[in-house]
Amino acid sequence: MKRNEDIKTDETLRRILKTGMPQAPASPWFTRKVLNRLPDRQRHRAAWIETAVYLAGLVITTVYGVKFISLMWDEDELTLNDAAIYGVIFALFAMLLYALLEPWFCRVDTAGLQRRNGMARRQ
Amino acid sequence: MISRIEELALIARCIAADDRQAFGRLVEEFQDGLRRFLFGLTMGDAALTDDLAQETFLKAYVSIRSFRGIARFKTWLYRIACNEYHAYMRRCHLSVEEPESSDDMEEVHAMIDMRHDIEVGLRQLSATERSIVLLFYIEDRPLKEISHILSMPEGTVRVYLSRSRRKLAAALKEEL
Numbered sequence: 001m002k003r004n005e006d007i008k009t010d011e012t013l014r015r016i017l018k019t020g021m022p023q024a025p026a027s028p029w030f031t032r033k034v035l036n037r038l039p040d041r042q043r044h045r046a047a048w049i050e051t052a053v054y055l056a057g058l059v060i061t062t063v064y065g066v067k068f069i070s071l072m073w074d075e076d077e078l079t080l081n082d083a084a085i086y087g088v089i090f091a092l093f094a095m096l097l098y099a100l101l102e103p104w105f106c107r108v109d110t111a112g113l114q115r116r117n118g119m120a121r122r123q
Numbered sequence: 124m125i126s127r128i129e130e131l132a133l134i135a136r137c138i139a140a141d142d143r144q145a146f147g148r149l150v151e152e153f154q155d156g157l158r159r160f161l162f163g164l165t166m167g168d169a170a171l172t173d174d175l176a177q178e179t180f181l182k183a184y185v186s187i188r189s190f191r192g193i194a195r196f197k198t199w200l201y202r203i204a205c206n207e208y209h210a211y212m213r214r215c216h217l218s219v220e221e222p223e224s225s226d227d228m229e230e231v232h233a234m235i236d237m238r239h240d241i242e243v244g245l246r247q248l249s250a251t252e253r254s255i256v257l258l259f260y261i262e263d264r265p266l267k268e269i270s271h272i273l274s275m276p277e278g279t280v281r282v283y284l285s286r287s288r289r290k291l292a293a294a295l296k297e298e299l
Contacts, residue, residue, distance in 0.1 A: 006285075007290055014260045016295060020237045024155075024162035025169050031150045032179045033173075036252060043143050 007012040054100040125152050137187050143270050146187075150180055153200055156262060160201065163257040164208055175211060179204040194271060201264075201272045204253055213249060232242065238296075244294030252287040255280055 068089060072082055125133070125148075136145035164226040183190075184201050190199055197282045221299060244252055254273060266284070270277040 006288065009288055010260075011190070011293055013288065013295070014263075015243060017256075017260045020166055020241045021163060022238060024172055027154075029172060030154050030158070030173070030176070031147050034150050034177055035143055035147050037177060037181055038143060045154055064159070107229040116195065 051100065054096050056091065057096040058100070059097065061089055064092065065089045127195070131192060133185060134190060134192070134196060137184070146184055149196065151291055154180075156197070156201060157204055160257050160262060161208065161262060162202060163245070164250070166242065166251055171211075175204065175207050178207050183205065187278065194268075198264075198268050198272055200261075201258070202274070205273055208254075240295050244291045245291050247294060248287050251282050252290075255283050256287045256291065259284060 065086070068086060069081075072078060072086075130152075133149050136142040137149070151186040154176065158176050160173055161175050161179075162169070165171045165175070180199060183200055190196065236275070245256070248256060251273065255269055258269045258272065259266070264272070266277055266280050270280045273280065
């Protein structure tokens with residue numbers, strides 16, 4: 001059980017220390033320094049599997065696309081059905097390519113943004 | 124100040140996606156308090172404060188998967204900071220338990236400014252006592268949390284606090 005005297009001393013000490021303690025000097029770049037010192041990103045196993053699936057998908061859609069075009073070439077006519085199938089294969093190919101390259105675009109974009117921000121701050 | 128849920132969401136983003144922006148947000152949130160605590164602990168050494176604070180955040184990032192979420196992130200962070208400070212003291216062969224009894228104490232005594240009285244008071248405390256004083260009076264952490272941060276029983280913290288209170292009261296008797 002705390003004595004009344006101790007409680008009073010605690011209150012006074014708290015007030016004195018909070019008002020009288022020197023503050024740590026402001027460090028506006030602190031967060032940036034910490035983030036710059038973080039270890040390199042580690043690619044997780046899931047990320048490798050994801051990339052492999054995208055690559056496999058790209059190979060499959062490319063093979064089917066080429067095969068389909070050569071078939072169309074042989075038949076010498078283009079029906080609405082053929083155009084729809086070709087459209088689906090092309091859309092799949094584009095989606096897989098985007099999914100594969102999107103993280104890389106993001107990294108390039110972020111690095112550019114950080115460079116621009118750094119230059120703006122220096123100016 | 125971020126809520127507990129927001130704090131956990133940021134930690135989850137760090138763990139699941141190695142999200143550095145989320146970690147940056149945590150650093151922004153907790154750096155002021157942590158640097159203030161370390162500044163007091165290092166007796167006003169700004170360079171050492173920044174070094175220890177950076178090391179603390181780096182250690183926190185590397186071992187963030189071991190954060191169980193039972194205590195607050197801040198408590199966990201302060202625990203790492205205390206360990207870092209004690210490791211630094213050991214590296215420099217400085218005693219954690221013995222208060223400094225330097226010759227310049229007399230010079231400091233001669234100054235009647237309150238800031239210097241506080242410095243004199245804090246210099247009379249051991250590193251552990253100083254940690255407890257800073258956490259209790261400046262950071263307003265409850266005794267239970269302090270015992271968790273310093274990995275010692277609550278009763279021991281109480282004894283240390285009582286001893287520190289007496290020493291500080293003696294050093295600051297003009298202000299009291």
